[in-house]
Amino acid sequence: MPLLRIEGVAKSFGNFRAVDKLSLDIRAGEFFALLGPSGCGKTTLLRMLAGFETPDEGRILLGGSDIAQVLPHERPVNMMFQNYALFPHLSVRDNIAFGLKRAGMARRDIATRVAEMVALVKLEGLEKRKPDQLSGGQRQRVALARSLARRPQVLLLDEPLAALDKKLRESTQGELMELQRRLGMTFIIVTHDQEEAMTMAGRIGVMDAGRLVQVATPRNLYEAPASRWIAEFVGDINLFHGQVAARANGRLTVATAEAGTLAVSELWPPVTKDVVSVAIRPEKVKLSRRAPATDEGGTHAINRLEGVVADVNYLGGVTSYRVKLETGAVLRASMANTARLDVDAYLAGQRVVAWFTADDCLVLEQ
Amino acid sequence: MSARRIFARPARLAAIAPYLWMVLFFLVPFGFVLKISLSQTAIAQPPYTPVFDFTAGRAALAAAFAQLSLDNFRLLIQDNLYILSYLRSLVVAVSSTLILLLIGYPIAYGMARLPQRWQGIAMMLVIVPFWTSFLIRIYAWINILQHDGLLNQVLLALHIVSAPVIWLSTDSAMYLGIVYSYLPFMILPLYATLSKLDASMLEAPAISAPRRDRRSGW
Amino acid sequence: MARTVTRLTRFNMTSLAAGLAFLYLPIVILVIYSFNASRLVTVWGGWSLRWYHEFFNDRAMLEAAWMSLSVAAVSATLATLLGTLAAVGLARGERFRGRALFSGMLYSPLVMPEVISGLSLLLLFVALNAERGFWTVTIAHTTLTMCFVTVVVQSRLSALDRSLEEAAMDLGCDPVRAFLLVTLPLIVPAIVAGWMLAFTLSLDDVVIASFTTGPGSATLPIRIYSEVRLGVKPEINAICTLAIALIAVIIVVASFASKLSNARGESAAPL
Ligand SMILES: Nc1ncnc2c1ncn2[C@@H]1O[C@H](COP(=O)(O)OP(=O)(O)OP(=O)(O)O)[C@@H](O)[C@H]1O
Ligand SMILES: [Mg+2]
Numbered sequence: 001m002p003l004l005r006i007e008g009v010a011k012s013f014g015n016f017r018a019v020d021k022l023s024l025d026i027r028a029g030e031f032f033a034l035l036g037p038s039g040c041g042k043t044t045l046l047r048m049l050a051g052f053e054t055p056d057e058g059r060i061l062l063g064g065s066d067i068a069q070v071l072p073h074e075r076p077v078n079m080m081f082q083n084y085a086l087f088p089h090l091s092v093r094d095n096i097a098f099g100l101k102r103a104g105m106a107r108r109d110i111a112t113r114v115a116e117m118v119a120l121v122k123l124e125g126l127e128k129r130k131p132d133q134l135s136g137g138q139r140q141r142v143a144l145a146r147s148l149a150r151r152p153q154v155l156l157l158d159e160p161l162a163a164l165d166k167k168l169r170e171s172t173q174g175e176l177m178e179l180q181r182r183l184g185m186t187f188i189i190v191t192h193d194q195e196e197a198m199t200m201a202g203r204i205g206v207m208d209a210g211r212l213v214q215v216a217t218p219r220n221l222y223e224a225p226a227s228r229w230i231a232e233f234v235g236d237i238n239l240f241h242g243q244v245a246a247r248a249n250g251r252l253t254v255a256t257a258e259a260g261t262l263a264v265s266e267l268w269p270p271v272t273k274d275v276v277s278v279a280i281r282p283e284k285v286k287l288s289r290r291a292p293a294t295d296e297g298g299t300h301a302i303n304r305l306e307g308v309v310a311d312v313n314y315l316g317g318v319t320s321y322r323v324k325l326e327t328g329a330v331l332r333a334s335m336a337n338t339a340r341l342d343v344d345a346y347l348a349g350q351r352v353v354a355w356f357t358a359d360d361c362l363v364l365e366q
Numbered sequence: 367m368s369a370r371r372i373f374a375r376p377a378r379l380a381a382i383a384p385y386l387w388m389v390l391f392f393l394v395p396f397g398f399v400l401k402i403s404l405s406q407t408a409i410a411q412p413p414y415t416p417v418f419d420f421t422a423g424r425a426a427l428a429a430a431f432a433q434l435s436l437d438n439f440r441l442l443i444q445d446n447l448y449i450l451s452y453l454r455s456l457v458v459a460v461s462s463t464l465i466l467l468l469i470g471y472p473i474a475y476g477m478a479r480l481p482q483r484w485q486g487i488a489m490m491l492v493i494v495p496f497w498t499s500f501l502i503r504i505y506a507w508i509n510i511l512q513h514d515g516l517l518n519q520v521l522l523a524l525h526i527v528s529a530p531v532i533w534l535s536t537d538s539a540m541y542l543g544i545v546y547s548y549l550p551f552m553i554l555p556l557y558a559t560l561s562k563l564d565a566s567m568l569e570a571p572a573i574s575a576p577r578r579d580r581r582s583g584w
Numbered sequence: 585m586a587r588t589v590t591r592l593t594r595f596n597m598t599s600l601a602a603g604l605a606f607l608y609l610p611i612v613i614l615v616i617y618s619f620n621a622s623r624l625v626t627v628w629g630g631w632s633l634r635w636y637h638e639f640f641n642d643r644a645m646l647e648a649a650w651m652s653l654s655v656a657a658v659s660a661t662l663a664t665l666l667g668t669l670a671a672v673g674l675a676r677g678e679r680f681r682g683r684a685l686f687s688g689m690l691y692s693p694l695v696m697p698e699v700i701s702g703l704s705l706l707l708l709f710v711a712l713n714a715e716r717g718f719w720t721v722t723i724a725h726t727t728l729t730m731c732f733v734t735v736v737v738q739s740r741l742s743a744l745d746r747s748l749e750e751a752a753m754d755l756g757c758d759p760v761r762a763f764l765l766v767t768l769p770l771i772v773p774a775i776v777a778g779w780m781l782a783f784t785l786s787l788d789d790v791v792i793a794s795f796t797t798g799p800g801s802a803t804l805p806i807r808i809y810s811e812v813r814l815g816v817k818p819e820i821n822a823i824c825t826l827a828i829a830l831i832a833v834i835i836v837v838a839s840f841a842s843k844l845s846n847a848r849g850e851s852a853a854p855l
Binding site: 374384553 | 593595596597599600602603604606607608611614617624669670672673674675676686690693700704705707708723724726727730734746750759760762763784787788805808809812816820821828831832835
């Protein structure tokens with residue numbers, strides 16, 4: 001039995017369906033991330049879990065009992081609000097202690113817990129400040145500490161780290177994960193940042209227009225997206241549309257207009273349609289000056305595309321290239337900068353061969 | 367149920383007391399006035415006779431409603447005296463609004479052009495007289511405008527007039543009183559609008575002026 | 585062109601200064617005259633507290649002043665209580681039956697001539713056979729001023745971020761506690777402003793009080809009004825000066841109190 005079971009939950013605002021018959025199981029102690037474009041219903045889903053909205057249909061089971069009608073203050077669920085919702089008339093300390101006092105905790109325990117929370121989010125020395133005397137990032141940390149303080153069974157976080165700078169965000173991510181493991185709490189986090197979702201979450205749910213379109217581990221989501229839309233939404237990808245020309249031994253041959261004939265390994269479940277897209281992530285595209293030897297029969301069959309480097313973007317850890325193919329289509333490739341000196345780099349205008357194996361390609365139905 | 371609905375129930379309970387208060391002390395008395403304005407002159411002998419007999423019951427109430435008439439309103443329309451005084455009120459209202467605009471606009475404009483930190487102080491200065499009693503503010507003018515008041519003394523001393531002028535109970539005094547009392551009400555909304563208008567918009571002609579002119583300013 | 589801007593500015597300053605002088609001069613003159621030893625307004629007889637002395641020995645005036653102050657204090661407090669409750673109902677009650685009537689009743693007195701408010705309440709009090717005096721005036725003033733309080737508090741409530749109340753509920757408050765612990769502290773400035781508005785409106789009123797008070801219990805404005813019609817008395821200058829001083833003190837105390845209440849939240853946690 002999962003800790004939290006969402007069963008066919010739907011919520012409409014007027015005629016607009018914000019959440020549409022959504023089902024999801026969340027296990028105790030899980031770190032789950034919700035990813036999706038703006039307005040797809042992530043906040044609405046969290047608000048239903050917190051009790052601020054009642055679903056029009058469906059059930060929400062927490063530990064086996066339906067909580068859809070339980071009022072927010074009676075749920076063992078806490079939420080960190082997207083806009084923080086800090087109490088402006090209370091100090092940092094009183095904001096964090098607010099929920100503990102309502103729970104009837106002893107004074108001394110409250111002081112200990114607050115101190116622990118303040119240390120966790122690194123706000124030492126700011127306990128007496130009011131929210132309007134804090135920076136955006138500091139406010140966010142107060143909101144985080146306040147929602148964590150009650151140690152709820154389920155903690156809902158609505159874009160908790162959006163206002164932090166990269167460094168602080170990364171260290172807070174680490175601390176959140178560590179805390180979640182240590183306390184055995186269940187976290188559901190909403191984020192716009194795919195890297196953040198991949199770093200922190202055990203599983204990721206991708207939402208689109210009120211529906212959950214895929215739930216998978218970060219790796220599966222990235223390497224085996226369930227649809228073209230997801231493939232494009234999560235990370236960068238090259239897509240070529242075409243027709244299945246032949247199938248043999250788990251291998252498809254796809255005739256594309258933009259990249260010629262491509263060899264693709266077939267995944268499970270096999271595609272049934274003939275009109276498909278071939279997808280390849282940029283980092284799986286290799287560039288070289290000369291074409292490598294082909295291997296027509298083996299599983300590592302190589303797709304080769306010739307072109308001219310149109311664009312070079314040095315990004316520190318990687319360099320990304322845009323290669324203009326002979327058909328006029330653009331193929332993106334990225335290569336890790338493994339050496340300090342640019343022995344591997346290509347220059348704009350240079351002729352290159354871009355190649356990738358059949359196993360690195362995905363075939364997606366339209 | 368949304369969070370708003372959870373809040374709505376106790377909020378509506380909170381409204382019960384003021385609701386009853388307003389029904390008892392606004393709606394019911396207002397009904398009395400309406401009743402009188404609709405009844406025959408003979409019935410309306412306010413203020414010393416009850417208008418409704420609470421003990422009379424429903425039938426009597428219905429009978430009372432049947433007697434309601436629009437005669438008084440007809441009188442209002444037919445009698446020239448009422449119409450003339452309405453017209454006069456209207457003329458006074460329109461012309462004092464124009465005077466208020468003429469006086470209030472430069473003040474509000476001046477406030478909006480002040481340095482930021484002075485604007486708050488200027489606004490306080492405009493608001494404070496609003497908090498003092500209307501009666502006191504009018505009374506303060508009586509001190510000045512009365513027969514042997516300050517204004518006449520000053521005018522006599524400067525030989526502008528040879529005998530005291532009667533100011534009180536004149537049209538000018540009335541306009542003065544109206545303008546004085548309502549000036550803050552004119553300034554504040556004007557100021558609010560003007561200060562939102564970027565000051566740079568008003569200076570735009572200065573910036574786009576010919577170069578030669580601007581250099582000569584240096 | 586640049587010079588035009590400065591000249592404009594000088595014009596601004598002059599008009600602003602003239603405007604403020606226009607607003608303040610009569611009041612300043614009134615205050616100065618209240619310290620004039622001479623009975624005649626024409627003559628400056630030197631500084632003196634004579635008229636203040638006279639006022640404090642004028643039983644009728646003092647009684648009227650006391651009546652006005654107590655009516656203002658009681659009605660402002662009642663109006664603040666009722667007006668705040670009404671504002672909560674309107675701002676947080678969502679849609680309910682009778683809402684249109686309720687807001688209609690609360691907004692009409694704002695635009696209705698005082699004569700009609702006064703007259704209608706007089707008719708009610710006569711119908712109820714109520715003895716007219718302190719309580720009838722207080723009820724009349726409460727009815728009028730609670731509408732102002734409602735408007736002030738309601739606008740503050742509507743501007744307040746609703747997610748604060750949700751956060752309070754999320755952290756274990758039922759709706760009533762969420763209101764008391766989070767919403768109420770945040771609307772205190774509006775409530776204080778509402779009280780002050782109600783208090784000064786009550787102190788100010790002549791018309792409604794004339795309709796609703798009985799013989800022998802005149803309020804201060806009624807007395808001042810009847811005295812002024814008989815001609816200017818220097819004693820009135822002294823009373824007005826005291827009233828201005830009182831209002832000034834209230835404004836200072838109120839702004840101080842709202843600052844204090846802001847600062848207090850820092851350590852003393854509400855329980
Ligand atoms: N109270 C409401 N009334 C009407 N429409 C609403 C309400 N709340 C949300 N919506 C609509 O429902 C949709 C989903 O909103 P939601 O806040 O859940 O999006 P989101 O996925 O959290 O977006 P974001 O990433 O921008 O925060 C939006 O189109 C929004 O306009
Ligand atoms: Mg959102």
